[in-house]
Amino acid sequence: xxxxSSVLVGRKPVMNYVLACLTLFHGGAKEVNVKARGRxxxxxxxxxxxxxxxxxxxxxxxxxxxxxxxxxxxxxAPANISTIEITLVR
Amino acid sequence: xxxxSSVLVGRKPVMNYVLACLTLFHGGAKEVNVKARGRxxxxxxxxxxxxxxxxxxxxxxxxxxxxxxxxxxxxxAPANISTIEITLVR
Numbered sequence: 389x390x391x392x393s394s395v396l397v398g399r400k401p402v403m404n405y406v407l408a409c410l411t412l413f414h415g416g417a418k419e420v421n422v423k424a425r426g427r428x429x430x431x432x433x434x435x436x437x438x439x440x441x442x443x444x445x446x447x448x449x450x451x452x453x454x455x456x457x458x459x460x461x462x463x464x465a466p467a468n469i470s471t472i473e474i475t476l477v478r
Numbered sequence: 479x480x481x482x483s484s485v486l487v488g489r490k491p492v493m494n495y496v497l498a499c500l501t502l503f504h505g506g507a508k509e510v511n512v513k514a515r516g517r518x519x520x521x522x523x524x525x526x527x528x529x530x531x532x533x534x535x536x537x538x539x540x541x542x543x544x545x546x547x548x549x550x551x552x553x554x555a556p557a558n559i560s561t562i563e564i565t566l567v568r
Contacts, residue, residue: 430519
């Protein structure tokens with residue numbers, strides 16, 4: 389397993405993504421990047437907070453980056469969507 | 479005006495909060511803290527991104543902190559809610 393892995397947070401229940409991160413850490417990952425776009429951003433923050441407060445107190449928040457992506461849908465003007473990437477470090 | 483001010487992002491349209499931040503910067507603020515809780519977190523990221531990409535290119539993202547607050551509603555069990563604080567620096 390690589391030392392750094394990613395979990396993309398979407399519309400599923402928050403515990404799905406918490407479990408995905410826990411699985412990566414238990415598999416030996418030293419860093420997990422929790423990523424999300426648009427409205428899922430608040431869920432990504434929930435994932436990070438639940439992991440470090442409830443499951444893995446030795447996990448720290450590394451870096452938090454925010455950004456903007458341009459989404460091109462067919463027949464529509466391009467739209468900007470915000471992104472977040474939270475690095476969890478064990 | 480103090481050198482550091484805060485804008486609490488809630489449920490109003492995102493441009494309301496963008497305007498609030500721009501007003502603080504134009505009034506001389508060197509730092510503006512954009513804060514939000516729960517689902518408004520993604521809107522706070524939108525506010526920060528719109529300000530630096532569309533209005534004030536000299537504004538940088540300083541620190542980004544995430545956390546958890548406990549909300550006590552009458553007659554309900556306490557609930558945890560995630561928070562974010564994005565520091566914009568001019």
